[in-house]
Amino acid sequence: MKSLTVVLTAALLGTTLFAAPARAGTPAPSAPVSAGEAPARLIPARPSPDDVRRSLARIARDSDGRVRLGVIGRSNEGRALRLASVGHGPTRLLYVTQQHGDEPLGTPAAVRLLWSLGVPRTAWHRWLLSRVTIDVVVQANPDGAVRNQRYNHDPEATGDYSEPGVGYDINRFHNPLTPIADNPVPESRAVLRLWRATRPQVVIDYHMQGRYRQPDGRETTASILWPTSPLAPAPAVTAARRLAVVNDAAMTRVAGANVTRYPGGDYEGIARNAYGILGSSSLLVELSDLPAEQVEFQIRTAFVSMLATAQAAADGSLRRADPARADTIPARGPALPGVLSPLTRVDAA
Numbered sequence: 436m437k438s439l440t441v442v443l444t445a446a447l448l449g450t451t452l453f454a455a456p457a458r459a460g461t462p463a464p465s466a467p468v469s470a471g472e473a474p475a476r477l478i479p480a481r482p483s484p485d486d487v488r489r490s491l492a493r494i495a496r497d498s499d500g501r502v503r504l505g506v507i508g509r510s511n512e513g514r515a516l517r518l519a520s521v522g523h524g525p526t527r528l529l530y531v532t533q534q535h536g537d538e539p540l541g542t543p544a545a546v547r548l549l550w551s552l553g554v555p556r557t558a559w560h561r562w563l564l565s566r567v568t569i570d571v572v573v574q575a576n577p578d579g580a581v582r583n584q585r586y587n588h589d590p591e592a593t594g595d596y597s598e599p600g601v602g603y604d605i606n607r608f609h610n611p612l613t614p615i616a617d618n619p620v621p622e623s624r625a626v627l628r629l630w631r632a633t634r635p636q637v638v639i640d641y642h643m644q645g646r647y648r649q650p651d652g653r654e655t656t657a658s659i660l661w662p663t664s665p666l667a668p669a670p671a672v673t674a675a676r677r678l679a680v681v682n683d684a685a686m687t688r689v690a691g692a693n694v695t696r697y698p699g700g701d702y703e704g705i706a707r708n709a710y711g712i713l714g715s716s717s718l719l720v721e722l723s724d725l726p727a728e729q730v731e732f733q734i735r736t737a738f739v740s741m742l743a744t745a746q747a748a749a750d751g752s753l754r755r756a757d758p759a760r761a762d763t764i765p766a767r768g769p770a771l772p773g774v775l776s777p778l779t780r781v782d783a784a
Protein backbone atom coordinates (compact mmCIF):
# COMPACT_ATOMS: atom_id res chain seq x y z
CA MET A 436 0.00 0.00 0.00
CA LYS A 437 3.04 2.22 0.23
CA SER A 438 2.69 3.88 -3.16
CA LEU A 439 -1.07 3.74 -3.27
CA THR A 440 -1.65 7.45 -3.10
CA VAL A 441 0.88 8.02 -5.87
CA VAL A 442 -1.07 5.62 -8.03
CA LEU A 443 -4.39 6.95 -6.85
CA THR A 444 -3.58 10.57 -7.51
CA ALA A 445 -2.09 9.79 -10.89
CA ALA A 446 -5.14 7.76 -11.81
CA LEU A 447 -7.53 10.50 -10.75
CA LEU A 448 -5.59 13.29 -12.38
CA GLY A 449 -5.05 11.30 -15.55
CA THR A 450 -8.65 10.68 -16.39
CA THR A 451 -11.04 12.83 -18.32
CA LEU A 452 -13.62 12.23 -15.62
CA PHE A 453 -11.73 14.70 -13.51
CA ALA A 454 -10.26 16.81 -16.26
CA ALA A 455 -11.90 20.11 -15.42
CA PRO A 456 -9.15 22.44 -14.24
CA ALA A 457 -8.97 23.39 -10.61
CA ARG A 458 -9.88 26.97 -9.88
CA ALA A 459 -6.99 29.36 -9.98
CA GLY A 460 -5.35 29.62 -6.62
CA THR A 461 -6.61 26.27 -5.37
CA PRO A 462 -3.68 25.00 -3.30
CA ALA A 463 -3.79 21.40 -4.49
CA PRO A 464 -0.60 19.51 -3.60
CA SER A 465 2.02 19.95 -6.27
CA ALA A 466 3.18 16.36 -6.11
CA PRO A 467 1.35 13.27 -4.95
CA VAL A 468 2.84 11.63 -1.93
CA SER A 469 2.32 8.31 -0.28
CA ALA A 470 -0.44 8.04 2.30
CA GLY A 471 1.87 5.56 3.99
CA GLU A 472 1.44 1.91 4.71
CA ALA A 473 -0.48 0.73 7.74
CA PRO A 474 1.60 -1.66 9.83
CA ALA A 475 1.11 -5.38 9.34
CA ARG A 476 -1.26 -6.94 11.84
CA LEU A 477 -2.81 -3.58 12.65
CA ILE A 478 -6.15 -5.37 12.57
CA PRO A 479 -7.36 -8.81 11.40
CA ALA A 480 -9.56 -9.13 8.30
CA ARG A 481 -12.46 -10.29 10.45
CA PRO A 482 -11.94 -8.32 13.63
CA SER A 483 -13.66 -8.79 16.97
CA PRO A 484 -14.92 -5.71 18.81
CA ASP A 485 -11.83 -6.00 21.02
CA ASP A 486 -9.60 -6.00 17.93
CA VAL A 487 -11.34 -2.81 16.79
CA ARG A 488 -10.92 -1.18 20.19
CA ARG A 489 -7.21 -2.04 20.39
CA SER A 490 -6.37 -0.97 16.86
CA LEU A 491 -8.20 2.35 17.19
CA ALA A 492 -6.50 3.08 20.52
CA ARG A 493 -3.12 2.42 18.90
CA ILE A 494 -3.94 4.73 15.99
CA ALA A 495 -5.14 7.50 18.31
CA ARG A 496 -1.88 7.24 20.23
CA ASP A 497 0.41 6.99 17.18
CA SER A 498 -1.36 9.92 15.49
CA ASP A 499 -0.69 12.23 18.44
CA GLY A 500 -4.40 12.80 18.71
CA ARG A 501 -5.07 13.55 15.05
CA VAL A 502 -7.36 10.51 15.03
CA ARG A 503 -10.02 11.22 17.63
CA LEU A 504 -12.10 8.47 19.22
CA GLY A 505 -15.64 8.55 20.53
CA VAL A 506 -18.60 6.36 21.39
CA ILE A 507 -21.94 7.22 19.79
CA GLY A 508 -24.07 4.69 21.62
CA ARG A 509 -24.27 1.18 22.98
CA SER A 510 -25.54 -2.05 21.48
CA ASN A 511 -28.21 -4.05 23.28
CA GLU A 512 -25.42 -6.03 24.95
CA GLY A 513 -23.68 -2.82 26.01
CA ARG A 514 -20.87 -2.88 23.46
CA ALA A 515 -19.53 0.51 22.38
CA LEU A 516 -20.59 1.82 18.97
CA ARG A 517 -17.28 3.36 18.00
CA LEU A 518 -16.67 6.59 16.12
CA ALA A 519 -13.22 7.54 14.86
CA SER A 520 -12.63 10.93 13.24
CA VAL A 521 -9.73 12.51 11.38
CA GLY A 522 -9.36 15.91 9.75
CA HIS A 523 -10.75 19.33 10.55
CA GLY A 524 -11.93 20.57 7.18
CA PRO A 525 -15.36 21.98 6.38
CA THR A 526 -16.44 19.12 4.10
CA ARG A 527 -17.70 16.28 6.26
CA LEU A 528 -17.67 12.66 5.15
CA LEU A 529 -19.28 9.77 7.02
CA TYR A 530 -18.24 6.15 6.42
CA VAL A 531 -20.14 3.29 8.10
CA THR A 532 -18.84 -0.29 8.21
CA GLN A 533 -20.26 -3.67 9.13
CA GLN A 534 -23.88 -2.88 9.86
CA HIS A 535 -24.34 -6.54 9.01
CA GLY A 536 -22.12 -8.44 11.42
CA ASP A 537 -21.24 -11.15 8.91
CA GLU A 538 -19.94 -8.60 6.33
CA PRO A 539 -16.66 -7.55 7.96
CA LEU A 540 -14.17 -6.34 5.36
CA GLY A 541 -15.08 -2.65 5.40
CA THR A 542 -13.92 -2.54 9.01
CA PRO A 543 -10.22 -3.38 8.45
CA ALA A 544 -10.28 -1.05 5.43
CA ALA A 545 -11.52 1.81 7.60
CA VAL A 546 -8.95 1.12 10.31
CA ARG A 547 -6.17 1.20 7.73
CA LEU A 548 -7.57 4.43 6.30
CA LEU A 549 -7.55 6.05 9.73
CA TRP A 550 -3.91 5.02 10.22
CA SER A 551 -2.91 6.16 6.72
CA LEU A 552 -4.52 9.58 7.08
CA GLY A 553 -3.80 10.14 10.76
CA VAL A 554 -0.30 8.86 11.46
CA PRO A 555 2.00 10.02 8.62
CA ARG A 556 2.47 13.77 8.51
CA THR A 557 3.27 15.23 5.10
CA ALA A 558 2.23 18.28 3.15
CA TRP A 559 -0.40 16.16 1.41
CA HIS A 560 -1.81 15.01 4.74
CA ARG A 561 -1.96 18.57 6.06
CA TRP A 562 -3.68 19.68 2.86
CA LEU A 563 -6.23 16.85 2.89
CA LEU A 564 -7.07 17.14 6.57
CA SER A 565 -7.55 20.90 6.24
CA ARG A 566 -10.19 20.27 3.58
CA VAL A 567 -12.21 17.36 4.96
CA THR A 568 -13.37 15.89 8.24
CA ILE A 569 -13.90 12.12 8.04
CA ASP A 570 -16.10 10.41 10.61
CA VAL A 571 -16.12 6.62 10.61
CA VAL A 572 -18.58 4.41 12.48
CA VAL A 573 -16.29 1.41 12.76
CA GLN A 574 -18.14 -1.93 13.02
CA ALA A 575 -21.63 -0.55 13.53
CA ASN A 576 -22.97 -3.95 14.64
CA PRO A 577 -20.57 -5.37 17.26
CA ASP A 578 -23.16 -7.80 18.70
CA GLY A 579 -23.69 -9.23 15.21
CA ALA A 580 -19.93 -9.32 14.62
CA VAL A 581 -19.26 -11.55 17.62
CA ARG A 582 -21.96 -13.94 16.35
CA ASN A 583 -21.01 -13.62 12.67
CA GLN A 584 -24.66 -12.81 11.96
CA ARG A 585 -26.45 -10.24 9.82
CA TYR A 586 -28.80 -8.96 12.53
CA ASN A 587 -28.16 -7.13 15.77
CA HIS A 588 -28.79 -9.02 19.00
CA ASP A 589 -32.37 -8.59 20.18
CA PRO A 590 -34.26 -11.78 21.06
CA GLU A 591 -37.41 -9.69 21.49
CA ALA A 592 -37.31 -8.38 17.93
CA THR A 593 -40.65 -8.47 16.10
CA GLY A 594 -42.16 -7.07 12.94
CA ASP A 595 -40.80 -6.23 9.53
CA TYR A 596 -37.05 -6.59 8.98
CA SER A 597 -36.54 -8.67 12.10
CA GLU A 598 -35.54 -12.28 12.63
CA PRO A 599 -37.57 -13.56 15.58
CA GLY A 600 -35.37 -14.68 18.44
CA VAL A 601 -32.30 -13.16 16.77
CA GLY A 602 -32.57 -9.42 16.18
CA TYR A 603 -33.23 -6.59 13.75
CA ASP A 604 -31.67 -5.80 10.38
CA ILE A 605 -29.95 -2.54 11.31
CA ASN A 606 -29.87 -1.43 7.68
CA ARG A 607 -33.67 -1.19 7.51
CA PHE A 608 -34.06 1.19 10.45
CA HIS A 609 -32.53 4.45 9.21
CA ASN A 610 -35.88 5.81 8.03
CA PRO A 611 -35.65 9.55 8.67
CA LEU A 612 -39.46 9.75 8.66
CA THR A 613 -39.71 7.51 11.75
CA PRO A 614 -39.57 9.41 15.05
CA ILE A 615 -36.33 8.36 16.68
CA ALA A 616 -38.19 7.43 19.88
CA ASP A 617 -40.10 4.81 17.87
CA ASN A 618 -36.95 3.27 16.39
CA PRO A 619 -36.23 -0.04 18.18
CA VAL A 620 -32.63 -0.41 16.93
CA PRO A 621 -29.92 1.33 18.99
CA GLU A 622 -27.27 1.01 16.29
CA SER A 623 -29.47 2.75 13.71
CA ARG A 624 -30.49 5.44 16.18
CA ALA A 625 -26.83 6.18 16.91
CA VAL A 626 -25.96 6.65 13.22
CA LEU A 627 -29.05 8.82 12.66
CA ARG A 628 -28.11 11.01 15.61
CA LEU A 629 -24.55 11.29 14.35
CA TRP A 630 -25.87 12.34 10.94
CA ARG A 631 -28.04 15.05 12.52
CA ALA A 632 -25.12 16.30 14.61
CA THR A 633 -22.63 16.45 11.72
CA ARG A 634 -24.73 16.90 8.52
CA PRO A 635 -22.18 15.11 6.30
CA GLN A 636 -22.10 15.96 2.62
CA VAL A 637 -21.09 12.37 1.82
CA VAL A 638 -22.21 9.08 3.39
CA ILE A 639 -20.81 5.71 2.27
CA ASP A 640 -22.06 2.45 3.74
CA TYR A 641 -19.79 -0.60 3.32
CA HIS A 642 -21.29 -4.09 2.97
CA MET A 643 -20.56 -7.48 1.44
CA GLN A 644 -22.52 -9.52 -1.10
CA GLY A 645 -22.34 -13.02 -2.59
CA ARG A 646 -20.59 -13.88 -5.86
CA TYR A 647 -21.88 -12.89 -9.30
CA ARG A 648 -20.75 -13.30 -12.90
CA GLN A 649 -21.12 -10.86 -15.75
CA PRO A 650 -22.31 -11.83 -19.26
CA ASP A 651 -18.68 -11.51 -20.42
CA GLY A 652 -17.67 -14.19 -17.91
CA ARG A 653 -15.82 -11.89 -15.51
CA GLU A 654 -16.75 -11.99 -11.85
CA THR A 655 -18.13 -8.91 -10.10
CA THR A 656 -15.79 -8.00 -7.26
CA ALA A 657 -17.78 -5.01 -6.00
CA SER A 658 -21.18 -3.43 -6.60
CA ILE A 659 -22.32 0.10 -5.85
CA LEU A 660 -25.60 2.02 -5.84
CA TRP A 661 -26.87 5.50 -5.08
CA PRO A 662 -30.27 6.38 -3.53
CA THR A 663 -33.24 5.02 -5.47
CA SER A 664 -36.03 6.13 -3.14
CA PRO A 665 -38.45 8.52 -4.88
CA LEU A 666 -38.26 10.60 -1.70
CA ALA A 667 -34.59 11.46 -2.28
CA PRO A 668 -34.30 15.00 -3.69
CA ALA A 669 -32.90 15.24 -7.20
CA PRO A 670 -29.79 17.27 -6.26
CA ALA A 671 -28.80 14.66 -3.68
CA VAL A 672 -29.28 11.85 -6.20
CA THR A 673 -27.18 13.72 -8.77
CA ALA A 674 -24.44 14.26 -6.18
CA ALA A 675 -24.59 10.58 -5.24
CA ARG A 676 -24.26 9.59 -8.90
CA ARG A 677 -21.10 11.74 -9.06
CA LEU A 678 -19.84 9.91 -5.98
CA ALA A 679 -20.59 6.60 -7.71
CA VAL A 680 -18.63 7.68 -10.80
CA VAL A 681 -15.61 8.67 -8.69
CA ASN A 682 -15.77 5.40 -6.75
CA ASP A 683 -16.22 3.28 -9.87
CA ALA A 684 -13.20 4.91 -11.49
CA ALA A 685 -10.94 4.59 -8.46
CA MET A 686 -11.95 1.05 -7.53
CA THR A 687 -11.55 -0.07 -11.15
CA ARG A 688 -8.35 1.75 -12.11
CA VAL A 689 -6.49 1.79 -8.83
CA ALA A 690 -7.70 -1.32 -7.02
CA GLY A 691 -8.38 -3.43 -10.14
CA ALA A 692 -11.97 -4.13 -9.11
CA ASN A 693 -14.72 -5.22 -11.49
CA VAL A 694 -17.55 -2.91 -10.44
CA THR A 695 -21.24 -3.36 -11.24
CA ARG A 696 -24.48 -1.67 -10.24
CA TYR A 697 -26.14 -3.17 -7.18
CA PRO A 698 -29.83 -4.14 -7.64
CA GLY A 699 -31.06 -2.44 -4.48
CA GLY A 700 -34.59 -1.50 -3.46
CA ASP A 701 -36.37 1.77 -2.77
CA TYR A 702 -37.15 1.35 0.93
CA GLU A 703 -36.36 4.50 2.86
CA GLY A 704 -35.08 2.61 5.93
CA ILE A 705 -31.99 1.50 3.99
CA ALA A 706 -29.06 3.78 4.86
CA ARG A 707 -28.28 4.42 1.17
CA ASN A 708 -31.79 5.81 0.69
CA ALA A 709 -32.25 7.37 4.13
CA TYR A 710 -29.20 9.61 4.00
CA GLY A 711 -30.01 10.53 0.41
CA ILE A 712 -33.49 11.59 1.52
CA LEU A 713 -31.81 13.73 4.18
CA GLY A 714 -29.74 15.39 1.45
CA SER A 715 -26.34 13.69 1.63
CA SER A 716 -24.49 12.31 -1.34
CA SER A 717 -25.07 8.69 -0.32
CA LEU A 718 -23.55 5.50 -1.67
CA LEU A 719 -23.67 1.78 -0.96
CA VAL A 720 -20.50 -0.23 -1.58
CA GLU A 721 -20.79 -4.03 -1.62
CA LEU A 722 -17.62 -6.13 -1.67
CA SER A 723 -18.13 -9.62 -3.08
CA ASP A 724 -17.47 -12.56 -0.77
CA LEU A 725 -14.42 -13.76 -2.72
CA PRO A 726 -12.21 -16.70 -1.64
CA ALA A 727 -9.74 -16.27 1.22
CA GLU A 728 -6.76 -15.50 -1.02
CA GLN A 729 -8.60 -12.41 -2.32
CA VAL A 730 -9.57 -10.97 1.05
CA GLU A 731 -6.61 -8.59 0.98
CA PHE A 732 -7.67 -7.43 -2.50
CA GLN A 733 -11.16 -6.71 -1.20
CA ILE A 734 -9.94 -4.77 1.82
CA ARG A 735 -7.77 -2.74 -0.54
CA THR A 736 -10.76 -2.03 -2.79
CA ALA A 737 -12.68 -0.55 0.14
CA PHE A 738 -9.60 1.37 1.27
CA VAL A 739 -9.25 2.85 -2.21
CA SER A 740 -12.93 3.82 -2.20
CA MET A 741 -12.51 5.62 1.12
CA LEU A 742 -9.27 7.35 0.16
CA ALA A 743 -10.42 8.34 -3.34
CA THR A 744 -13.62 9.80 -1.96
CA ALA A 745 -11.66 11.90 0.54
CA GLN A 746 -9.23 13.05 -2.15
CA ALA A 747 -12.03 13.93 -4.59
CA ALA A 748 -13.99 15.80 -1.91
CA ALA A 749 -10.86 17.73 -0.95
CA ASP A 750 -9.69 18.66 -4.45
CA GLY A 751 -13.16 19.42 -5.83
CA SER A 752 -13.16 16.69 -8.49
CA LEU A 753 -16.16 15.11 -6.77
CA ARG A 754 -18.23 18.14 -7.79
CA ARG A 755 -16.95 18.01 -11.36
CA ALA A 756 -17.56 14.33 -12.15
CA ASP A 757 -20.20 13.68 -14.81
CA PRO A 758 -23.24 12.11 -13.10
CA ALA A 759 -24.48 10.66 -16.40
CA ARG A 760 -21.51 8.30 -16.37
CA ALA A 761 -23.16 6.41 -13.51
CA ASP A 762 -25.45 4.89 -16.15
CA THR A 763 -22.45 3.21 -17.79
CA ILE A 764 -21.83 1.05 -14.70
CA PRO A 765 -23.16 -2.34 -15.82
CA ALA A 766 -25.94 -4.15 -14.00
CA ARG A 767 -24.80 -6.97 -11.75
CA GLY A 768 -25.02 -10.39 -13.37
CA PRO A 769 -26.51 -13.61 -11.97
CA ALA A 770 -25.11 -15.55 -9.02
CA LEU A 771 -22.00 -17.54 -9.80
CA PRO A 772 -23.22 -21.10 -10.40
CA GLY A 773 -21.98 -23.78 -8.04
CA VAL A 774 -20.76 -21.30 -5.44
CA LEU A 775 -22.49 -21.19 -2.10
CA SER A 776 -22.02 -17.99 -0.17
CA PRO A 777 -24.25 -17.19 2.78
CA LEU A 778 -24.24 -13.66 1.40
CA THR A 779 -25.86 -14.61 -1.92
CA ARG A 780 -29.26 -13.11 -1.28
CA VAL A 781 -31.62 -10.95 -3.22
CA ASP A 782 -31.40 -7.30 -2.18
CA ALA A 783 -29.37 -8.18 0.88
CA ALA A 784 -27.68 -4.81 1.34
Ligand SMILES: [Zn+2]
Nearest residue numbers: 535642643784
Ligand atom coordinates in the same frame (compact mmCIF):
# COMPACT_ATOMS: atom_id res chain seq x y z
ZN1 LIG B 1 -25.08 -5.94 4.16
